Amino acid sequence: MxxxxxxxxxxxxxxxxxxxxxxxxxxxxxxxxxxxxxxxxxxxxxxxxxxxxxxxxxxxxxxxxxxxxxxxxxxxxxxxxxxxxxxxxxxxxxxxxxxxxxxxxxxxxxxxxxxxxxxxxxxxxxxxxxxxxxxxxxxxxxxxxxxxxxxxxxxxxxxxxxxxxxxxxxxxxxxxxxxxxxxxxxxxxxxxxxxxxxxxxxxxxxxxxxxxxxxxxxxxxxxxxxxxxxxxxxxxxxxxxxxxxxxxxxxxxxxxxxxxxxxxxxxxxxxxxxxxxxxxxxxxxxxxxxxxxxxxxxxxNMRRVLFDYTRGLYQPAAAQHRRLTAEGFAGARTLADWKTRVRQAWPKVSLRLLTDATRDLPRGERLRLRVAAGLNGLTPADVRVEFVARRLLPEAELTPPPLSSYNQPPREGLWQARFSATEEQDTDGAMVFALDVEPKECGQFRTEVRIYPWHELLSHPYELGLMKWL
Known part of the structure; x- marks a missing residue:
């Protein structure tokens, strides 16, 4: 990560x-x-x-x-x-x-x-x-x-x-x-x-x-x-x-x-x-x-500080506590077992691009991107595969990458989309994920694909600190 x-x-x-x-x-x-x-x-x-x-x-x-x-x-x-x-x-x-x-x-x-x-x-x-x-x-x-x-x-x-x-x-x-x-x-x-x-x-x-x-x-x-x-x-x-x-x-x-x-x-x-x-x-x-x-x-002022703490930290933490402790801590046990399984499998998780994405893509046209994800025993439901595009700025700089803070608004020059799992498998058994890409803005972009573990009970999508980029 x-x-x-x-x-x-x-x-x-x-x-x-x-x-x-x-x-x-x-x-x-x-x-x-x-x-x-x-x-x-x-x-x-x-x-x-x-x-x-x-x-x-x-x-x-x-x-x-x-x-x-x-x-x-x-x-x-x-x-x-x-x-x-x-x-x-x-x-x-x-x-x-x-x-x-x-x-x-x-x-x-x-x-x-x-x-x-x-x-x-x-x-x-x-x-x-x-x-x-x-x-x-x-x-x-x-x-x-x-x-x-x-x-x-x-x-x-x-x-x-x-x-x-x-x-x-x-x-x-x-x-x-x-x-x-x-x-x-x-x-x-x-x-x-x-x-x-x-x-x-x-x-x-x-x-x-x-x-x-x-x-x-x-x-x-x-x-x-x-x-x-x-x-x-x-x-x-x-x-x-x-x-x-x-x-x-x-x-x-x-x-x-x-x-x-x-x-x-x-x-x-x-x-x-x-x-x-x-x-x-x-x-x-x-x-x-x-x-x-x-x-x-x-x-x-301190009122704004308390508001930020309450909205961004205390309320989500309280909601997470209720989710994990409900029904005799069933959620906590489920999440703990899932984290153990993911951490064991993650070192051998891989990501490979199946589509030629080097050509220019005019605005209004679509490109179907396909990637092969070797999940090492995990299921497509255990991961998220995302497309991230960042505008190239003057002097070869990039728009800053997407932030994970709870209150970060959408930013110009940053474009994200999620791949969907298909029923197709690559020749080595890797699961194929696909996404139809249609540019929302004009200009030069650096494009990347990333995969990370996901579970509905996580307090944050990046909680495990595990992520791989393509």
Whole structure:
């Protein structure tokens, strides 16, 4: 069986929106969308109404949330400086850009567990370029970092030390700030309040990255490697996706991805944020922020997760349990005996094409395909023989093969059909299966035939992991 036919499915993660949505946004939704928004979390059409909300009112709420985050950060820094015996002048210098009364400085956030694969210090690879970016007087930038490493993770502690040292250097004082005592309160404040949320994992090691979801439901824009949830959630108009560098050398990979993130900040993020109308509202930024909410809230909330689990996993599992346990577990015994018989026979099952299928087949014409299946004691009812055609794409690529996930819709460029058993046998006793093929689409296709075991009591057609291709 090929990896793409693995019957193990997935449910993409989500977050509990009422827990991680800032109260100011809840009040905003009550006013602008109606109080029933809590019951419409999975409805994309409902959330599209945000498009019609005046930009000024939306931006005012976003800035209100940001101002509260900045005030909270200043309070934390004040407590830290007082505890360390540092002067008020030093505190004022560090927090000069964190002004809740003037929350107009672009603020980036990175807060999570400090594991090496998360690459907290990726942007620091080119310090001179980063220093120029954050110190631009016309378009200043502040980076807020927070997080903890596991006590036994010595490599994970190194980025913490590096950030602590860097924030004291002259070119980064007040521009890069590391916040101590990372906890849930600080995490919620940052994901709801920063303008841009950073996530720099080494792909494909990010299992989910739900902090980015929490940021997006608050209208904050992700600037992240396309891994974890963001590989599904990024639509390029609701944030920025950084494609993983397709290189093997780790140093080269990190350099390429860091360069791309910095270039995106310089060429797209900063101009979008600092381009304002007469009232000071960054209209294009607000549109992208709205898109983050409209696309992420209905797709990545916990209600959708529970719905997917229930529909795709729990209900089928419950139905399968009832089928197998009925009448004193008769179904379970039948299926177990059948699986034993199939596994013993499968190594010698064979498939052979009897029809010349190399010629072009004009649309509207039919071709009768015949294959001989050596079943090694199995019956035609024990197997399924299928025809699979995949369109040839540019550069000799193929339409991805058929997937086994329960909720995969039909896809253009993919064509499947099932052979029927005949009463005919080949000269060696193999059973003959036949199919009348009539093209449904024009173009070049790669055609294949496959055989796999089938029983009505299987929980999934590919449950046994046995398949042969011709």
């Amino acid at each position: 090929r990896p793409e036919d693995n019957p193990i499915g997935f449910v993409t993660n989500g977050v509990h929106v009422p827990t991680f949505l800032h109260q100011s946004w809840m009040d905003f939704f009550d006013r602008e969308l109606g109080s029933d928004w809590r019951e419409r979390l999975r409805d994309p059409e409902f959330w599209s109404a945000l498009e019609r909300v005046p930009d000024e009112r939306y931006w005012a709420t976003a800035q209100e949330v940001k101002a509260r985050m900045l005030a909270s950060v200043r309070e934390r820094l004040q407590r830290e400086y007082e505890r360390k015996g540092l002067s008020p002048a030093q505190l004022r210098h560090v927090t000069r850009l964190l002004d809740p009364q003037r929350p107009g400085v672009l603020t980036l956030g990175f807060a999570r567990r400090f594991a090496t694969y998360k690459r907290a210090t990726l942007l620091l690879r080119d310090r001179a370029r980063l220093a120029r970016l954050v110190n631009n007087p016309e378009r200043p930038v502040v980076l807020l970092f927070a997080g903890k490493a596991h006590p036994a993770d010595e490599p994970g502690k190194q980025p913490l030390r590096e950030l602590r040292q860097l924030m004291l250097s002259q070119e980064f004082v007040g521009r890069i700030i590391f916040l101590e005592d990372y906890d849930l309160q600080l995490a919620r404040s940052l994901v709801s309040g920063v303008d841009v949320w950073l996530n720099n994992p080494i792909a494909p090691l990010e299992a989910s990255g739900t902090s980015g979801i929490k940021a997006a439901i608050n209208g904050r824009l992700n600037l992240s490697i396309l891994d974890g949830w963001w590989a599904e959630g990024c639509m390029q108009d609701n944030g920025w996706g950084i494609p993983p560098a397709n290189v093997q050398d780790p140093e080269r990979r990190d350099a390429l991805e860091a360069e791309l993130i910095l270039a995106t900040l310089e060429e797209e993020v900063l101009p979008l944020y600092y381009t304002r109308d007469e009232s000071g509202c960054p209209e294009a930024w607000v549109q992208r922020s709205k898109r983050a909410m409209m696309t992420v809230i209905p797709a990545f």
